[in-house]
Amino acid sequence: MAATVPDDIVKTLHARLAELGGNIARIETALRAPLDADFAEQAAELEGQDALHGIEGSHLAEAQAIHAALARIAAGNYGECSNCGAEIPAARLRAVPTATRCVNCAD
Template identity: 45%
Template structure:
């Protein structure tokens, strides 16, 4: 398996994990509210956390989808800002990153 195939699989696997997690979050948020006021207040706080996790997951989904498009375009691993090569270490840590280390600092 070439490195780009390995990266594609890694990104697709993470995308599947996120889809599953976001589905569970959505199901949890769709549950009927508790009629007990105190329990409902606690659930409401929990719902806010779930909504934030959902938003974060959606942001990561978009970043992964963009990375997959860069793979298809043949530009994966190139910084979208300066065109420099993104280090393997950085891609290991953040496989969907569009920026090299230097440009990421400036964002």
């Protein structure tokens, strides 16, 4: 079982999750906005929506990784390499709090 999870990592995960939630909500609001009546403007807006969908997908994937990390914390196996079972160093977890593999296995 992994060592106790430092509070700063837990706080970082929760803060980033809250930030992502706000970003996702703003993107969803923008995507629900009606299109302009002008066809040329609609084309530009649709192009912008494509970009927003990409960003939203990225944010959703990151939020899923954070939820998985929080689940590992709750289960008591956060910080264990999912490949070899070794302990992931705290410095790596501070740099990449959603890391599931140690540096050797990640390479």
